[in-house]
Each structure stands twice: as structure tokens, then as C-alpha cells.
Amino acid sequence: QNSFLQIIYPEKIQANTSGNSENFQVYNEQVSYIIPISEKPYTVHLKQRFFLADNFMVYLYNQGSMNSYSSDIRTQCYYQGYIEGYLNSVVALSTCSGLRGILQFENVSYGIEPLESAVEFQHLLYKLRNENEFPFLTENNQDTEQNPMDYTVFINEKPESTVSDLIPLYLEMHIVVDKVLYDFLGSDSMIVTNKVIEIIGLVNSMFAQFKITVVLSSLELWSDKNKIATVGEADELLHRFLEWKKSYLTLRPHDIAYLFIYRDYPDYVGATFPGKMCVTHYSSGIALYPKEITLEAFSTIVTQMLGLSLGISYDDPKKCQCSAATCIMNPKAMQSSGVKTFSSCSLSDFKNFISNMGARCLQNKPQMQKTLVSICGNGRVEGNEVCDCGTEEQCGTDSCCNPRTCMLQPGANCDTGSCCNNCQFKAAGAECRPVGHPECDISEACNGSSAICPTDITIHNGHKCKDGKAFCFDGGCHDLDARCESIFGKGSKNAPFACYEEIHSQNDRFGNCGKQGKSYKFCPWRNLICGRLICTYPSQTPFLQEDASVIYAFVRDVVCITLHHRSKNEDPMEIKSGSICDDGRICVNRECVESRILATQSHTCSQKCNGHGVCTSTLECHCSSGFRPPDCQRSARDSSNSPGEQGLIMEKTFVKARKKQWLLGIYLALPVLTVATITAISWKRLKKRLTKQQESQSSESESSTHRTDSRSRSESSSGTDTVRSKSESSAQTNTTSSN
Known part of the structure; x- marks a missing residue:
């Protein structure tokens, strides 16, 4: 793959703290090197970048039993930066033991690594070529057939590397390396671990544009044998890996888990669930590592897959523009060397994903070693900075952030975020994430004291x-x-x-x-x-x-x-x-x-x-x-x-249901009440009439001239008793009806 090879001697430009190019126990916040390429010196400026979790663990298998240990990897010796004089350049290096990593110009990339057993500070420099044809990723559950397109890329004059209205997010990854890839990468846990870290370092250099830090929380090496069958197509492997993950990754913190698999010449190089980054039972991916591929190309594959999970679609190069010669979500980006950036289309997709899905799982910052010194003006909030809108030109005159101090302007409470408006927190109760479906989702509202919208919460699955x-x-x-x-x-x-x-x-x-x-x-x-x-x-x-x-x-x-x-x-x-x-x-x-x-x-x-x-x-x-x-x-x-x-609409549904039940009760009770009322009125009238009859009979009896016939008195008494008996029967009937 490499027709260009050089043995070079990088020179470290001394910083204020002690240390030299051969002593890497002291790590500066910022460091610079002079690296010769074709006998021409290039100055590389680097800044420390932390993307390994403080509790970063490596899991290794030995004769079927898993051993976990806290890796000896030093988290302070990873750097990212640029090449002086080249606006569109990216450098990702580790200085743990010599210089190891990649230097990217606009359309060409170089790899650098120390020569083993070299007496002096010798390094091998070589040109990376990514010219192999690779098929597109498999977006699980999606038809990814694409018509042939003209892959001409339009280049913006003004770069879009800083996106001021995005907030820092942290994507925690657990990576599993299958047995065949483990052997292909060196069959040594330390070597394989370093290569995976190098890949994630390159992935971070691309996601820095969106203020996303991809944190490697843990690494699992299937060093003895694979724990699942790795035959079949990428999407089959994804479902298999997803089932395995449910049982075996419950105690390892991560936002998304990936399985890296080696294949000589795969039909597809990956599978993932688009737009499902924060959905637990979909947060997985498969990345197939082809035989003839560079770490640079593979890091592009991983970046594209993570992009898909974040709701970012493939670019149509006729419509989407970026500041580099190649846009990251261009389907052929993995075949290109040099710097790659996200396009305007990717930015729009990502903002839409953040707005609708909330990326709730990415808002918690994992424990990592913090940088002691921050660089104001690089567009990233670091150290003691409250905000960082970039350069004075990028910030503009109406920014809430002071571009010189990276502190809020006088009177400002916030700079960015969906709950920040005109440098002030939005009032408590202001909706910051609308309801997706009124019966199954809950709208999130600002709390009045933070610029960040609360975590996205939905109704439990199965309701x-x-x-x-x-x-x-x-x-x-x-x-x-x-x-x-x-x-x-x-x-x-x-x-x-x-x-x-x-x-x-x-x-x-x-x-x-x-x-x-x-x-x-x-x-x-x-x-x-x-x-x-x-x-x-x-x-x-x-x-x-x-x-x-x-x-x-x-x-x-x-x-x-x-x-x-x-x-x-x-x-x-x-x-x-x-x-x-x-x-x-x-x-x-x-x-x-x-x-x-x-x-x-x-x-x-x-x-x-x-x-x-x-x-x-x-x-x-x-x-x-x-x-x-x-x-x-x-x-x-x-x-x-x-x-x-x-304002949960479901509450209104419940109230509505209770109202219906109440009305139904009224409709059922109304006829009964009506009958009871009519009966009561009838009984009252009947009783009144009987009373009058009794009084009349009594009067007639008293005015009668000495009617002493016992039979007549008996009949009168009997008649009264009969009427009463009927009245009592009627009253009993009325009572039953009213019940």
C-alpha cells in the first residue's frame, strides 16, 4: 500500500516545562514538533485530548474465563492538532512511546510510528493510500440500494468546523474485537489495544466538529475464541451481537457497543440501527475490517456508522457541501485520504436528531482526566472556560460569549442550548422538546436555571x-x-x-x-x-x-x-x-x-x-x-x-375517560330516579286521598243515630284495614322500585 517510505527524526520544540523528545513521562498540555516530509520541515501543533474513561478497562479471555484489568495505557499522551500553514489539516498522535498516528493534509495522509529498537529518535513515515473499492454500510432494517451518482464535491470557501449553537456531548463506547481481527492486528493485547485507541482518536478528530467526544469506556478482546458465530451478513451479525449484548454487557457502562470483525473481502463493511443512538435495545453496531484497509479508512467507516446512529444520513454530493475535499458522509469517503469534515446536510440532520430525540444518553459527561489549561478560541469548552464561541470573527459582535476570555458577557446567563434565548435562560415551563405522540411521549420543558433541555423521557413501552x-x-x-x-x-x-x-x-x-x-x-x-x-x-x-x-x-x-x-x-x-x-x-x-x-x-x-x-x-x-x-x-x-x-395529553385522556364513566352513571341512574320520583308523588297523593276518606267516614259514623249494629262496625273496620293493606303493599312496591 505504501510506495512512499522515509526514516525521519522528529524534533520536539521545547515547552516551558521540563522534558525532551525522548522523555515522555511529562506530558504538556500543548506541544509542538517539527516533522520532515520529503526533506521539507513541517511544524505540528498539538493539544492534549482525553477520550479514555478514568476507569477504562480491558477484558481478556484465557481458556474460556474472562479476566478484567485496568489497562496500563497512559491517558495523558494522546494529542490532536494541525499542521502550521495548512488550514485544512488534522493531526492525531500519541506520544506514549515515540510518535504514533496520522498527519492529514487536504488530500493526502501520512502515517508515523517509531522504529523499534532504534538507538536514536528514529521514526518511519509513510503515505497512506485508501484506494480500494468498499461497499456501503448496511443500515439495518433499511433499503440501502443507491443509484450511481456523480461524486463531485463542492467546497465551501468558509469552513464550518465550529458549530456555535451545539453543546458538548459524550458518546461512551464499549468495543469488542473478534478472535480473527485480534490475530490479524498482532495477537497481542497491548498492540491491539493501542490500535483500537488510535482508531478512536481519529474518530474523535472528525466528531470534534460537532463537539462530540467519543469516549472509549472499555475494550473486550476475544483472544481465545469468538463468543458468538461470526458467519453471515453484517445485519445478521448485528442481531446476533445484540442478543449477546443483552446478557453479557449489563454491568459495563456504555451508550453504544460495537463488534469489530475481520473479513478478507466482505460484501458490506458494517451494520447499525439509524437514529437509535439512545435506544438501549438498538444501541449496537457491527464494523467489518477488510483485509486491505488502513486504520484511517476504518476510522472513517466507524465514524459513518456512528453518524447513522445519530440520525445523520449519507450525503448527496450534488446538494451537500463541506469545508474539506471529501465529506465524511460521502459513501466513498473511506476510499479517500486527507482531511474529511461533516457537510451542511450532516449538520442539519444532526441538529434535527438532537431536537427530536434529545440525545439524552450523550449529555452525561463521564469521568475523564481534565486538561489543566484551556485554549480560548478553539470552539470547545475546556478547563475553566464557561463558553467558547471560537475566534472573534466566528463569534461576531452579538455573541453572549467573550471571545477573548471565554467567559459570558456581562449580564449574560448562557451562551448556547435549547433553553437559552438572547443570552438568558428561558423561563421555567418553556417547552424545549415537543411531544412526539400525545399518548406516548412527554414534552420536556426548561427548568429556568439551565440552558440544557432535560433528558428526553417517553411513556413506557407496552402502554x-x-x-x-x-x-x-x-x-x-x-x-x-x-x-x-x-x-x-x-x-x-x-x-x-x-x-x-x-x-x-x-x-x-x-x-x-x-x-x-x-x-x-x-x-x-x-x-x-x-x-x-x-x-x-x-x-x-x-x-x-x-x-x-x-x-x-x-x-x-x-x-x-x-x-x-x-x-x-x-x-x-x-x-x-x-x-x-x-x-x-x-x-x-x-x-x-x-x-x-x-x-x-x-x-x-x-x-x-x-x-x-x-x-x-x-x-x-x-x-x-x-x-x-x-x-x-x-x-x-x-x-x-x-x-x-x-401537560401530558394522556392525563386529559384519563380525565376524559373518567368523565365518560360519570356521565354513563348519570344516564343509568336517571330513569330509576324518575320512576322513584313519580311513584313517591303518586303515593303522597294517594295517602292524602285516603286520609280524607277516613276522616269523612269517621264523621259519618259519629253523626249516625245510634248505629250499634256490630256487623256494620265490623265492616267499617274491615274496610279500613283492607285499604291500609293495599297502601302498605303499594309502599313496599315503591321502595323496591327506588332501590
């Missing part, structure tokens, strides 16, 4: 929504009938099972259960309604949609329809997890599984809310209006789980 037609899943409620109507218009519904059988039996771009290498994954009969959405089409006019192919099928007197979008990274016709696929079953990751598992978990979790709230994704109660957390037992005039107006 019923849309009158029981679907289940909440990752903040969404996916009703297939509603989706069909939104795509194809009024009257369109989820198609009958026969339509799914007909279209999915072809196992093509219109009917499948995802990609499997270059082909499509066949849907088993049980999972047919978890593949791609098929709808009924009631209209008499053909359906037209730009950039989409349409297929119709006439099955059992029903017109079925579905689409295939040629250029969209995310398939709009993919059936989402949480959709109902059969009685008592829901789709989860394209499989039709029993819903009772999720529903039971949600119900069990919500029981602790005492009927006055629902369980959230953090397993805490979100209380209905008028009740107070944590158990929603205590009443409160105005209650919410966090400062600000939470």
Missing part, C-alpha cells in the same frame, strides 16, 4: 394507545390504519393478510423483512405484517409520488398498494415496532411477538402510580394533573415530574 389499537413504543404509537390514510388518503386502511401474503411472497423491494447483504430478507408467515406496510387503495385514480415506485395487487376483490422510495435513507413503509400484527401480538424489530410481555411490564410498572399516572421510560411515575410524584398518591394543586408545564 396501550389509540383506544387499544396500538402500543406505545419508543415514544411512538403506530396505528397501521392511520399510517395508510396519511400516505394514500382518506379511506385507505391496513390491507388484509392476503395482500401481505401476495406482495411479500415475491421477496423484492416492495415486500420484505429488511436487507440481507445485497438481497432482501424473506418474511416468515408469522412475521408478514411486520415487514413493509401494505394498504388498501379505495381511489379510482392512480397514485403518484415523486421519487417513489408504486405497486398494485388485486387480491380477493381488494386493491392493495405499497411504495418503494429510491433515495430515502429511512423507509417510510417500514412497519414500526409497537404496531399490532395479530390478536395479542405486536411487531418488535420486524418480528410478530406476544404483546402480553410488554403490556405486563408496563402494567406492573404503572401499578406503583396508584391509578393516578403512568410509568415512563425511566421506570418512574408521571402523575396526572392534581397528583404528586413519586407514587402519585398525594394530591397537589399543580403537579408535574419536573419544573415547568408537562
